[in-house]
Amino acid sequence: MSFNRTANAIDLAPLMDILKPYKQNPRGALIPVLQQAQDVYGYLPQEVLETIASELRVPVAEVFGVVTFYAQFHLNPRGKNIVRVCQGTACHVRGGAGILEAVSHHLDVKPGETTKDLNFTLETVACLGACGLAPVMMVNENTHGRLTPDDIPGILDSYLA
Amino acid sequence: MLELKRLTSVDELNKLQEEARPLLGLRHYNRAANQEKYQILICGGTGCTSSGSMNIRDALQAAIDNNDLHDRVNIVVTGCHGFCELGPLVIFYPGGIFYVRVQPEDAEELIKTTVLEGKTVERLHYQGRTGKTPRHSYRDMLFYNLQKRLVLRNCGRIDPENIFEYIANGGYQGIAKALGMGREATLEEVYNSGLRGRGGAGFPTGLKWKFMAAETAEPKYMLCNADEGDPGAFMDRSVLEGDPNAVIEGMLIGAWATGATEGYVYVRAEYPLAIKRLGIALAEAEALGLIGDNILGSDFSFHLKIKQGAGAFVCGEETALMRSIEGKRGMPRVRPPFPAKRGLWEKPTVLNNVETFANVARIITDGAEAFRQDGTEKSPGTKIFAVTGKVRNTGLVEIPMGVSMRHIIFDICAGIKNENKFKAVQIGGPSGACLPASMLDNPVDYDSLTAAGAMMGSGGLVVVDEDTCMVDLARFFLTFTQAESCGKCTPCREGSKRMLEILERICGGEGRDGDIEELERLAHTMRTSSLCALGQTAPNPVLSTLRFFRSEYEAHIHDKKCPAGVCTKLLQYRIDPEKCKGCTLCARNCPVGAITGKVREPHLINPNKCIKCGTCMDKCKHGAISRV
Numbered sequence: 146m147s148f149n150r151t152a153n154a155i156d157l158a159p160l161m162d163i164l165k166p167y168k169q170n171p172r173g174a175l176i177p178v179l180q181q182a183q184d185v186y187g188y189l190p191q192e193v194l195e196t197i198a199s200e201l202r203v204p205v206a207e208v209f210g211v212v213t214f215y216a217q218f219h220l221n222p223r224g225k226n227i228v229r230v231c232q233g234t235a236c237h238v239r240g241g242a243g244i245l246e247a248v249s250h251h252l253d254v255k256p257g258e259t260t261k262d263l264n265f266t267l268e269t270v271a272c273l274g275a276c277g278l279a280p281v282m283m284v285n286e287n288t289h290g291r292l293t294p295d296d297i298p299g300i301l302d303s304y305l306a
Numbered sequence: 307m308l309e310l311k312r313l314t315s316v317d318e319l320n321k322l323q324e325e326a327r328p329l330l331g332l333r334h335y336n337r338a339a340n341q342e343k344y345q346i347l348i349c350g351g352t353g354c355t356s357s358g359s360m361n362i363r364d365a366l367q368a369a370i371d372n373n374d375l376h377d378r379v380n381i382v383v384t385g386c387h388g389f390c391e392l393g394p395l396v397i398f399y400p401g402g403i404f405y406v407r408v409q410p411e412d413a414e415e416l417i418k419t420t421v422l423e424g425k426t427v428e429r430l431h432y433q434g435r436t437g438k439t440p441r442h443s444y445r446d447m448l449f450y451n452l453q454k455r456l457v458l459r460n461c462g463r464i465d466p467e468n469i470f471e472y473i474a475n476g477g478y479q480g481i482a483k484a485l486g487m488g489r490e491a492t493l494e495e496v497y498n499s500g501l502r503g504r505g506g507a508g509f510p511t512g513l514k515w516k517f518m519a520a521e522t523a524e525p526k527y528m529l530c531n532a533d534e535g536d537p538g539a540f541m542d543r544s545v546l547e548g549d550p551n552a553v554i555e556g557m558l559i560g561a562w563a564t565g566a567t568e569g570y571v572y573v574r575a576e577y578p579l580a581i582k583r584l585g586i587a588l589a590e591a592e593a594l595g596l597i598g599d600n601i602l603g604s605d606f607s608f609h610l611k612i613k614q615g616a617g618a619f620v621c622g623e624e625t626a627l628m629r630s631i632e633g634k635r636g637m638p639r640v641r642p643p644f645p646a647k648r649g650l651w652e653k654p655t656v657l658n659n660v661e662t663f664a665n666v667a668r669i670i671t672d673g674a675e676a677f678r679q680d681g682t683e684k685s686p687g688t689k690i691f692a693v694t695g696k697v698r699n700t701g702l703v704e705i706p707m708g709v710s711m712r713h714i715i716f717d718i719c720a721g722i723k724n725e726n727k728f729k730a731v732q733i734g735g736p737s738g739a740c741l742p743a744s745m746l747d748n749p750v751d752y753d754s755l756t757a758a759g760a761m762m763g764s765g766g767l768v769v770v771d772e773d774t775c776m777v778d779l780a781r782f783f784l785t786f787t788q789a790e791s792c793g794k795c796t797p798c799r800e801g802s803k804r805m806l807e808i809l810e811r812i813c814g815g816e817g818r819d820g821d822i823e824e825l826e827r828l829a830h831t832m833r834t835s836s837l838c839a840l841g842q843t844a845p846n847p848v849l850s851t852l853r854f855f856r857s858e859y860e861a862h863i864h865d866k867k868c869p870a871g872v873c874t875k876l877l878q879y880r881i882d883p884e885k886c887k888g889c890t891l892c893a894r895n896c897p898v899g900a901i902t903g904k905v906r907e908p909h910l911i912n913p914n915k916c917i918k919c920g921t922c923m924d925k926c927k928h929g930a931i932s933r934v
């Protein structure tokens with residue numbers, strides 16, 4: 146059996162560290178391991194998924210099934226900055242669609258896409274729990290609230306420095 | 307010196323409470339004329355943090371240092387105060403002096419005026435609904451005075467990252483008392499309180515616990531649902547960020563009453579701050595021996611862990627949530643068997659919502675009767691609502707059940723923004739309904755809402771005004787449910803897709819005769835034959851808007867008009883040549899270059915290029931542009 150390997154070999158040592166505490170008792174470990182692996186690698190490359198499957202003794206197909214079920218997991222590399230524009234109800238009735246359009250226009254990508262220079266990935270999210278400040282978006286770990294479309298270029302460009 | 311050292315008896319807990327009490331010593335309203343010591347509470351909830359409250363903390367700390375005031379003033383970071391709209395909030399105690407929209411530049415003045423001069427900074431007070439009556443203290447604010455903050459009593463009042471503050475305020479006395487009462491009496495007290503689940507369905511908590519207590523299989527699990535998927539709701543987030551120990555204590559009491567020995571809190575990954583604070587609380591509770599083996603020297607043991615969700619709304623459903631904790635795809639399964647019999651890893655399991663658990667300790671310390679003093683016979687107690695949308699004061703509101711929607715929206719939250727007209731309130735999120743003005747005086751409790759064709763849901767209230775299109779709102783919710791449908795059963799998977807297609811067509815100006823009937827037919831099928839509540843309730847937003855706002859659907863379908871001016875395909879922007887002064891402002895701001903014209907001559911919009919963003923209309927100072 147052969148798989149397409151990524152151009153640069155992936156260092157699996159950090160993954161082994163993540164897996165270590167779960168090897169004795171792999172019950173319920175799959176999702177936390179995937180979450181921690183994604184934190185380290187930024188996404189979930191094929192090799193990582195295969196290693197997780199063999200170390201936790203679950204079929205690769207099951208690992209894929211879980212990865213594709215949950216919105217949080219990504220099979221492809223992502224941008225340096227993750228922009229998540231809220232499309233929850235409170236943001237929707239306060240102009241969230243206009244914010245998404247402004248971001249999409251400024252970055253020239255659609256939701257789910259990454260800019261060519263790999264600087265930004267644009268995503269939507271249903272409620273960040275900061276509805277009092279609607280409309281809201283999150284860039285990496287920072288929440289920006291009370292937005293107007295005019296604010297968008299300035300905020301996004303500030304992440305390029 | 308307060309130490310994180312194992313407590314081996316209730317007496318030791320009581321002693322610790324006495325020792326911890328001074329931590330809260332300044333948090334009262336009697337500010338002396340020449341008040342010596344102050345404590346500054348800075349809101350560290352998600353709303354205020356994103357408005358920059360941590361920079362303000364640093365600036366205030368610098369101001370304290372500059373003025374050499376460290377032995378007179380200290381800073382405490384709290385959770386959400388529920389008034390996020392006006393954040394960042396800063397409150398000085400004693401006095402409860404309430405400052406809003408504070409900026410780092412204000413720090414020096416705040417310290418000098420409040421601490422050194424003993425006055426207050428007038429311009430930073432909330433100016434009341436009229437904008438002319440500054441509210442100096444927490445106690446002067448209608449927004450708070452009209453509420454009954456029992457579950458939220460600690461939120462914004464204590465440091466959520468310091469378990470000693472929770473203990474000083476009577477924390478963990480509920481479990482201490484329950485251990486003395488015995489398992490059965492504890493169960494009976496919760497049952498008699500009539501507490502109903504705050505996660506949506508309103509199932510009696512005591513009854514659910516009795517089902518599990520009667521099971522013999524081991525181990526038993528006690529789970530907390532902190533998935534809070536309803537887009538537009540943040541009650542659970544605020545409780546976890548502001549008072550995480552209250553949730554842990556509620557789970558402990560539940561575990562004691564039902565015989566559970568292990569537990570998980572399942573938290574949305576989108577809530578990093580809640581996860582962090584809960585983690586700190588858990589570690590501190592473990593260090594004090596309040597979680598673990600032989601709690602408070604008894605033979606009761608309970609182990610608790612945090613699980614992070616991975617971004618699937620359906621995982622808020624109880625059987626799906628359990629599959630997700632097991633590390634599988636989070637798909638619901640048929641019930642029975644109910645989780646109380648066979649849940650997580652096929653063992654007896656109880657799942658309750660964050661707010662449900664946060665009610666429990668008080669039921670034990672004050673008794674079921676005290677709990678029943680608020681609310682109605684069948685919906686006792688208080689409920690927290692996240693009120694958002696077009697109201698003046700968005701925020702978290704806790705009220706006794708049974709008050710009217712009007713009271714919440716107009717009295718507490720000060721009515722609609724910009725003097726616009728109220729149109730509807732959406733309650734219950736994607737499973738809920740839109741209620742029109744004619745229902746504003748209905749009481750808000752489980753049974754009245756169900757009778758009105760709505761449901762309590764988790765407590766999100768989104769208020770909309772005349773600028774919101776109800777067909778578009780229904781389309782919005784269907785987009786959400788369609789994307790979140792797990793796809794396991796056909797009525798939900800295909801039904802939601804079909805309904806969404808029709809709604810998109812209607813909003814796009816291509817509605818046809820018969821569309822409304824087709825929507826109703828699909829809704830009926832989804833309701834009656836979907837496997838889980840996601841599919842069963844997904845048609846509710848459509849059905850309720852059809853019931854109360856049918857004429858809007860008809861205007862879209864037959865007249866190709868969107869009365870609220872939202873659905874862009876049904877709109878056109880036009881420049882009135884009579885009014886246009888040719889200032890070129892619109893043309894310079896149009897993102898797609900759709901506007902042409904010479905200086906001082908009337909401009910023209912090219913309808914084929916225009917993407918209907920509305921920018922030009924906002925920019926024109928001469929009112930020359932209109933939307934038709």
Ligand SMILES: Cc1cc2nc3c(=O)[nH]c(=O)nc-3n(C[C@H](O)[C@H](O)[C@H](O)COP(=O)(O)O)c2cc1C
Binds near residue numbers: 619622657764838
């Ligand atoms: C699709 C779906 C999503 C749900 N999401 C949540 C949620 O985010 N939080 C919650 O507490 N309950 C949610 N529920 C309800 C739970 O299934 C369950 O009834 C509840 O957590 C039980 O707790 P309670 O009795 O304390 O309310 C959801 C139900 C469905 C069908």
Ligand code: SF4
Binds near residue numbers: 790793839840
């Ligand atoms: S009703 Fe929808 S979400 Fe529920 S099991 Fe069926 S497809 Fe999945």
Ligand code: SF4
Binds near residue numbers: 900911
């Ligand atoms: S609505 Fe937007 S796209 Fe259309 S003309 Fe005005 S500014 Fe340009």
Ligand code: SF4
Binds near residue numbers: 881889893931
């Ligand atoms: S902004 Fe108004 S007045 Fe100025 S050119 Fe445009 S339509 Fe005319």
Ligand code: FES
Binds near residue numbers: 231232233235538539
């Ligand atoms: S709806 Fe956008 S933050 Fe809640």
Ligand code: FES
Binds near residue numbers: 349351352388390394
């Ligand atoms: S986050 Fe500060 S009041 Fe809500």
